[in-house]
Amino acid sequence: MDTTPTDPLVGRLLDGRYRVDSRIARGGMATVYLALDVRLDRTVAIKVMHRTLAEDPSFVRRFIGEAKSVASLSHPNVVQVFDQGADGDNVYLSMEYVPGRTLRDVLRDRGRLPGREALEVMIPVLAALGAAHQSGLIHRDVKPENVLLADDGRVKVVDFGLARAIEATNQTRTGLMIGTIAYMSPEQVTSGAADARSDVYAAGIMLFELLTGRQPYEGETSMAIAYRHVHDTVPLPSALLPGSPQPLDALVAQATARDPESRPADATAMLIAAVETHRMLSRESGPIHSGPIHSGPVPSLPLPATGAHQAPLPAPAPSMPLPAPPPASPTLVQPRVEVLDEPAPAAPAAPAPATRRGPSPKVWFLAALAVVMVIGIGVTGWLFSRTTMATVPNLVTQNVTIAADVARKRGFAVEIGPAEHSEEVAKDIVLRTVPAAGTEVEPGSKLVLFASAGPKRVAVPNVVGQDVNAAREKVSAAGLTVDEVKKQASETVPRGQVMRTSPAVGNKVKEGAKVDLIVSAGLVMPDVMGMQRDAAKSALESVGLVPEFVEQTDAAQPCTVIAQDPQAGAETDKGAMVRMTLSACGNGEWHWPWENNDQNVTDGDGMTVVIPNVVFKDVKAARDELRAAGFKVRVNKALDRNRVLAQRPPGGQQAPPGTEVVLWH
Incomplete structure (x- = not known):
């Protein structure tokens, strides 16, 4: 396990x-x-x-859609996806943790596997892929790295849908091809198209590698290997x-x-062929499995047309763990055991007539009558008692x-059980009874009533003044979820601290509700x-804030930022x-454009108007006053306040009507 201490995520509470x-x-x-899911422990x-x-x-977008599809796929040989989300720049999946090692680790440690043992790994893998294909999901990246062998012997397939999400991006695919080109089908190489048969191809390559200890094609570059997939036949x-x-040659x-x-049309079709191949292999072709191979629900498999009896397989070698049988899983493999024809046993000789001995028919009649009377008396007594x-x-x-x-009133001994929260049923209304309605019990039996406590509501915790990570943890501990973190300028609250929540602190909301x-x-x-x-x-x-000014020579209005x-x-x-940086403040010789004799910008009558001084006035009132005086107005936001902080040209100046006055608020 990689425990690199410098990883910034280690020690964090991801997504609260x-x-x-x-x-x-x-x-x-x-x-x-x-990681530890602190909500579900x-x-x-x-x-x-x-x-x-x-x-x-x-x-x-594609990753979220694929995660939802995989989460709906419930199969004992598929690593379960619990949750998907994002925390800032971290887009993540929460999945079932499977302690163990990958099939790649097994190949690296042991080399090739015997035929029967290789099939006993492939059968649960094909069962997982078959279940996905039946649900319309394609894996697209079948390889030993994506097959997990749990410490308890289970076989799990991981990373459904991730390759498809990658294909939807504009990312460079060089790294992806280097990692998976050895298992890519010809159609994936040539056109990028993939369906269930592409997964079957990759599974066939993986079976070849399990049997031989090496991949079928080698080359100096990934493109060289891809070329061989397209033009060569797998040996x-x-x-x-x-x-x-x-049979193994034929299956590969x-x-x-x-x-x-x-x-084969999909992984289920290859699964059926793999099981039949396993039946056909001699016991010397690999370690023997002590019982049925379990890989979750699969279609009924055809048995060979023979009168042979079915017997369990002997025990596997301890070096290769096999899938543990999940509860109520069907048996996938039963080997054939040949039974030699044996001569049918001779029919027993008819017994010789014997001389009749024992009680007379009259005695038998009296005995039978006595038995009937005893039974009748017993039944009558039971009916009345x-x-x-x-x-x-x-x-x-x-x-x-x-x-x-x-x-x-109906004779029950009533007990009121603890109330249970319900979003659908109002408070104090009966949710259920124990025993349930319709059950026959003896009179006077105890009947427990469980009433609704109404919807469960959780108070939004007070996280004002805390940093974001501490606030997330406190909200999560209260049974709620942080939805969005929204930033807002503040002159009084230090940067990074929570100013308020939405819904507000103390409001009662549903358990699991989202809080901003x-x-x-x-x-x-x-x-x-x-x-x-x-x-x-x-x-x-x-x-x-602390202002610092630097002047430079400029033709703009003097002393202007x-x-x-x-x-x-x-x-x-x-x-x-x-x-x-300021335009040079100068010596007072600068003039407004309409004061320049060379550029007369007064109106046609040469009339000018005094610009009203609106500094510190309400922004709307200032704008209305300037417009009423005949000036155009442009408003700039400086501190986002409702009063005017500065104006240009300043109040008191003479300017022609229609001159633009700039306000800052």
Whole structure:
């Protein structure tokens, strides 16, 4: 297990629910962690997609859809998907944790497997793929790395649908092809198309590797291997291992046919062929299995037309764990045991007539009559002594007090059980009874009534003033889920702290309901571009920022901000330095355009109007006043306040009607 301490996710509470304890493995598409689901108190595996994939919206959409499809697939040989979600940049799956090792680890440690043992691994794999194919799911990435052998002997297939989600992205697929090209069907290589028969091809390649200890094609590049998939025929196992059983050659050849039409239609069809091949192999072709091979529900398998008896298989070698039989799983494999023809036993000789001895017919008649009389007396006594049974009435949907009175009047000893929460049934209405309605019991029996406590409601915890991670943990501990984290500027609350929740703190909501956290973004840098020096200085200092000015020669209006750093809208903290570049303040010789004799911009009559001074006035009132005086108005947001912080040109100046006046608020 990879326990690298520098992993930033280890030790975190992911999505307010999963405590990441350690890193298990890191692959080309995702990293897998061991985690504790703090809500359900169970160990899970968390698969977190790599950042480059999580940043692709098309991948995330397809990934969520595939996760939902896989979660609906319930099969003992498929790793179960519990949950899917995102925490910031981390897109993840919560899955069943299967302690054990991969089939790749087994091949690396042991090399090739005997024929029977290889089939006993493939049969549960094919059962899992067959169940997926019946549900319309294609795996697309069947390989030993995606087959898990649990410590208790179960065989599990993992990573359904992930390859399809990858195909929907714009990501480079080079890494994916290097990792999976050895198992890609010809049609996947040439056109990218995949169906159930593509999974069958990959399963056939995997069976070849289990039998021979190597992959069928080797090459210096992935493209060289892909070329051979398209143009070559997969060799038979016996070509590498002379004496390999012919049924295994036939199964591999059929599964790896280059033409999809020549392969089994899906994994269930290959499963049936694999089971029949297992029946045909001699016991010397591999370790013997002590019992039926279980792999979950599969279609009934055809038995060979023979009169042979069916007997269980002997025990496997301890070096290769086999699937443990799940409860009530059907037996998939029963070997044939030949039974030699034996001569039929001779019919017994007819007994010789014997001389009749014993009681006379009259004595037998009297004895029979006595037996009938005894039985009649017994039945009559039972009928008269039998207790009349009572039937439990249907009290569901009745008020619990009224229901208790009804039950007592019918002779029951009534007990009121603890109330149970229900979203559908109102408080104090009977949900169920024990025994259930319609049950026959002896009169006077105890009848327990369970009433509704009404919908369960949870108070939104007070997380104001906490950081986001602590707030998530507290919300999760209350049985709720953090939905969105929304940032909002604040001049008073430090950046990163929760300012409020939605619904508000203390509100009663359904258990499991979603809660939004409104978190302070701290100060948002005001937009002071175009302000004159004194107005910009005043605006910044009013929110606790420290202005710093640098002048430069410029033809713009003197002492006006022409650049600022940080830029408007950036998040910052109180006391931060704001560097502003001013146009040169000059010596007072600068004139407004309409005062320049060379550029007369007064109206046609040469009339000018005094610009009203609207600084500190309400923004709407200021705009109305300027428009009433005949000026155009443009409003810029600096601190997002309702009063005017600065104006340009300043009030008191003479300007022609129609001149634009800029306001900052």
